[in-house]
Amino acid sequence: MMRLFPRRECPDYFIISTIGVFLLFMPVGFQFELARGGDANWARGLANAGFGGVIACVWFALGTFRLWWLMPFWAAGQFLLGAVMGRLDQAGRLTWDAGLSSNATLNLLIALSMATLGCGFAILIHTMIKTTRRTQAARAELDVARRVHESIVPPIDLRIPGVRVLARSRASSTMGGDLIDVVRRDGELDLFVADVSGHGVKAGIVMAMLKSAVRTRLGSGGTLGEILADVNRALEGLTDPSMFATLACVRIRPGAGGDGV
Numbered sequence: 001m002m003r004l005f006p007r008r009e010c011p012d013y014f015i016i017s018t019i020g021v022f023l024l025f026m027p028v029g030f031q032f033e034l035a036r037g038g039d040a041n042w043a044r045g046l047a048n049a050g051f052g053g054v055i056a057c058v059w060f061a062l063g064t065f066r067l068w069w070l071m072p073f074w075a076a077g078q079f080l081l082g083a084v085m086g087r088l089d090q091a092g093r094l095t096w097d098a099g100l101s102s103n104a105t106l107n108l109l110i111a112l113s114m115a116t117l118g119c120g121f122a123i124l125i126h127t128m129i130k131t132t133r134r135t136q137a138a139r140a141e142l143d144v145a146r147r148v149h150e151s152i153v154p155p156i157d158l159r160i161p162g163v164r165v166l167a168r169s170r171a172s173s174t175m176g177g178d179l180i181d182v183v184r185r186d187g188e189l190d191l192f193v194a195d196v197s198g199h200g201v202k203a204g205i206v207m208a209m210l211k212s213a214v215r216t217r218l219g220s221g222g223t224l225g226e227i228l229a230d231v232n233r234a235l236e237g238l239t240d241p242s243m244f245a246t247l248a249c250v251r252i253r254p255g256a257g258g259d260g261v
Contacts, residue, residue: 014064017127018057026122027057030113043096044089049116051085073255145201149176152208156182161165161227162254177203177245179211183218187253190218194247206239210247224249 015073032041055078062070088094100108126230156167167180175253177196182189194210222230228247 001258002156005175013127013131014061014205016123017064018060019130020123021060022053022057022120026050026053026116026120028052030116030233034113036110037106038102040102040105040109042098042100042108044094045084046112047088047094049112051081053079058137074185074208086164090118145204148208152211153172153178153180156180158182158184158189159253160184160189163252165189165191169191176200177207178203179207179245181214183215185218185227189222189252189254190249192249193243194248196245197243201210202240203243206235206245209235210245224251 015239026049029050029052030045031043032048046247057072059071059077062068062074062148063243085094153169155169156165158165167182169176169178176199179194179196181192183192184190192211192214194207196206196210213234214227217227217230217234219259228249
């Protein structure tokens with residue numbers, strides 16, 4: 001059974017959808033009672049409709065939360081509940097006399113069947129439309145995050161005499177914490193490769209902060225050790241204490257002979 005809504009939106013969406021499923025499957029019980037013709041009873045029809053709705057709701061919940069291992073048990077359980085309903089019916093516990101004629105009872109069951117079917121269908125369609133809109137909005141946000149990641153960490157193909165740098169970052173999700181960067185200035189070439197802990201947008205934001213801090217600090221000069229120490233101090237109070245970045249860097253001086261690195 002298809003999951004109609006994200007798990008984080010429970011219980012409100014789940015409750016609304018469950019009500020829709022309950023109402024949508026109630027007509028099954030009414031139809032069984034209508035098949036009795038002149039022996040139909042409104043109370044028994046209502047009980048059968050409620051039983052059918054509950055059966056459908058449990059299947060809906062198991063499918064929504066992917067509790068596949070419970071499905072065989074519920075399949076057996078619904079037959080046991082059906083047997084209990086049969087015993088109650090034989091004992092006359094499901095029939096009440098409301099003074100209605102056979103035609104009035106049949107008309108009442110038809111009206112209840114149409115009303116519950118229409119209400120259940122309307123509720124589920126409304127829920128699916130709202131869920132689709134939220135899903136589309138989430139996909140749009142993820143697309144923006146992907147574009148931001150591509151702009152922050154573009155592919156690198158740099159050629160200078162004696163040096164060629166080729167690098168590409170492919171995030172495992174829409175946005176990741178992997179950083180590749182090369183900065184060329186004053187006859188030097190600084191290469192950085194970093195990996196921020198975690199995944200997703202949170203890691204991507206820290207990665208962007210790291211790249212910005214490194215590039216800003218490079219403008220003040222100094223050795224790579226001094227630069228990274230300052231960057232570490234700057235970012236230490238701005239990020240989650242549980243997050244960290246593993247970074248490797250190298251400085252190349254093209255044309256400097258054996259002392260170029």
